[in-house]
Amino acid sequence: MRGIPLSEPASSGPPDPEELRLDEVMRQVACGDKEAFAALYDAVADTVFGIVLKVVRDRAQSEEVTQEVMIDLWRRAPRYDPSKGSVHAWATMIAHRRAVDRVRSAEATATRDHDHAVREVQRPYDDVAERVETRLQSQQVRRCMKTLTEIQRQAVTLAYYQGLTYREVAETLCTPLPTIKTRMRDGLIRLRDCMGVTA
Numbered sequence: 001m002r003g004i005p006l007s008e009p010a011s012s013g014p015p016d017p018e019e020l021r022l023d024e025v026m027r028q029v030a031c032g033d034k035e036a037f038a039a040l041y042d043a044v045a046d047t048v049f050g051i052v053l054k055v056v057r058d059r060a061q062s063e064e065v066t067q068e069v070m071i072d073l074w075r076r077a078p079r080y081d082p083s084k085g086s087v088h089a090w091a092t093m094i095a096h097r098r099a100v101d102r103v104r105s106a107e108a109t110a111t112r113d114h115d116h117a118v119r120e121v122q123r124p125y126d127d128v129a130e131r132v133e134t135r136l137q138s139q140q141v142r143r144c145m146k147t148l149t150e151i152q153r154q155a156v157t158l159a160y161y162q163g164l165t166y167r168e169v170a171e172t173l174c175t176p177l178p179t180i181k182t183r184m185r186d187g188l189i190r191l192r193d194c195m196g197v198t199a
Contacts, residue, residue, distance in 0.1 A: 018043075022087040030077035037074055044088060045070060048095040055099035065102050069095045144194035152187030155180055 022043055028036030048069050053062040072094050080090060145153055151173065158169045166184065170177040 016086075019086045019088070023082045026077055026080045026082075026087050029074060030080065040073065040087070041070055044073070044091045047088060048091055051092055051095045052099040052102075055096065056102055061102060061106075062099075065098050066095070069098050072098070140195055141191075144191050147194055148187045148190055149183070151175065152183045152190070155184050156187050156191070159184060 022040070025036050025039050025043070029040055045066060049062060049066045052065045052069070053059065056062045056065060069091065073091060076094075080087070084090075085093075145156070148156065154173055155169050158164045158172055159166065164172065166180055167177060169184075170180040173180065175183075
């Protein structure tokens with residue numbers, strides 16, 4: 001049997017007294033009436049939960065989504081328009097939308113976690129070569145650091161190996177900030193030249 005579309009009110013027969021009551025309840029909710037919201041909750045929460053559970057298929061998550069839907073109904077109550085459908089139809093639409101969003105979000109998270117796990121497991125075949133190359137680069141950096149002046153070496157070490165800002169480096173070395181900036185710049189240029197890095 002075909003039902004009446006959720007977005008359209010019934011075109012025949014007397015208005016449903018329950019829906020008329022809920023229209024009034026929704027008007028009161030729109031004015032911030034907490035008792036009216038409690039009545040709205042009692043009237044639609046079970047329906048909302050049933051719809052959400054069919055989509056989400058996890059009871060705990062469905063309970064969370066149901067709470068989100070009820071909060072949505074509270075916040076959006078001033079926008080409710082009875083001419084566009086009943087309170088139940090409106091709550092149903094919001095519940096379905098929220099449930100679909102939750103499923104999509106869960107799927108996106110699962111995909112992201114899977115991709116991360118795959119990247120972690122599938123290490124490059126030349127992992128040993130990478131480690132050797134990294135060690136050689138470290139040795140080259142240490143050798144090039146020895147070509148710097150004492151203050152350049154201290155400034156670069158504090159900034160790049162200990163994560164200090166230029167201002168913190170200046171305070172640590174009791175040296176004016178402009179001097180530190182100049183020494184850092186000159187030190188990095190020297191390091192770049194020593195390591196054969198081209199711009």
